[in-house]
Amino acid sequence: MANVIASQSSAALTFDLVARCSTTRARASVLTLPHGPVQLPIFMPVATQASLKGLTPEQLEETGCRLCLNNTYHLGLKPGQDVLAAMGGAHKLQGWNHNILTDSGGFQMVSLLKLAKVTEEGVEFLSPHDGTPMLLTPEHSIGLQNTIGSDIIMQLDDVLVTTSPDARRMREAMERSVRWLDRCIAAHRNPGTQNLFCIVQGGLDLDMRRECCAAMVARGTPGIAIGGLSGGEAKADYCRVVACCTELLPELKPRYVMGIGYPEDLVVSVALGADMFDCVWPTRAARFGNAVTRRGVLNLRNARYASDFGPVEDGCACACCRPRDQQGGLGVTRAFVHHNAAKETVAAHLLTIHNVHYQLDLMRRVREAVVTDEYPAFLRRFFADLYPDSRADYPAWAVEALRGVGVDLLSDEET
Secondary structure: OOOOOEEEEEOOEEEEEEEEOOOOOOEEEEEEEOOEEEEEOEEEOEOOOOOOOOOOHHHHHHOOOOEEEEOHHHHHHHHHHHHHHHHOOHHHHHOOOOEEEEOOOHHHHHHHOOOOEEOOOOEEEEOOOOOOEEEEOHHHHHHHHHHHOOOEEEOOOOOOOOOOOOHHHHHHHHHHHHHHHHHHHHHOOOOOOOEEEEEEOOOOOHHHHHHHHHHHHHHOOOEEEEOOOOOOOOHHHHHHHHHHHHHHOOOOOOEEEOOOOOHHHHHHHHHOOOOEEEOOHHHHHHHOOEEEEOOEEEEOOOHHHOOOOOEOOOOOOOOOOOOOOOOOOOOOEHHHHHHHHOOOHHHHHHHHHHHHHHHHHHHHHHHHHHHOOOHHHHHHHHHHHHOOOOHHHOOHHHHHHHHOOOOOOOOOOOO
């Protein structure tokens, strides 16, 4: 393990900074939570209803996952708080001995339910079961998450998409999120075993983001999330918000950008100073026959893979791609996945193993490059692999964002 540069602890969390990139803002660290240490930067697979679609807990563990995400809204509906309390929480429910992060449920209220209305008290919505009026308050959200027993819990925030043109409503949402954080802190029953993270809001207005960062940091939560992104904004705007926030956040606390999962977004966001990410995209892509690889996304439903007897990705060490004679590998071919992709669930199962492994291995390689202070070279190789034909194909937003932290992807330096 790399030497610790600096460290900070709270009741249920220790953050050890072990390396800084000498060029970008990337860093490597160890986050120690109640269910064990987690290497940062990290991608967190989303096990929405206490299960990752298509994988058993043992298979998820084999991918190297040590921190996954559960959904408070869905678990609150089913199996419900009483069942979770009787069972002893979500770890026991899903047979998962590692760490869990839960969202607050607010995003699902606003994005999934019709006629949801946000007031100062909370989020008013209609029950998806019988249509009766319901209310999710900061206190109720924290109570649910306390019962779930997750290692990291998120505040209830007032979520507004970044593309909203209503500046007055955006300010209201930002200021309400700060007030709701105070209510979440007061309602939190288990600060000794669960870590409450705040969520910075403010849309694409950098001054508003700065104001919110200052208010959230003053509350002293163990970790800090940057929320409200990945909602349709331009990637260049996304990068400006992340860079603005990470510059203001404490160095010795984890920084979580919510809802991010495309590989390009991950490696750029790490360069901008972020540590933690989650997204349903890798598992959703698997269900549509798409494999995530270093060369990009392969649509294995395409007819050209019908007689391709190579592994899903050459050199991949996941159980799906490993040869049968190597530690229980399945030796799955692209042709087999193609044959089953449209009609059998086994294809989604196998590609989920591969895609989750790819995301976690990508973050392992990112961390290794930061620890050895070779992250700029890693970034050049990453984009050269992804866009092998020409550097002219590199996304302009990524080129510009990385140039802002000292990495010129278009230079002739060695990759």
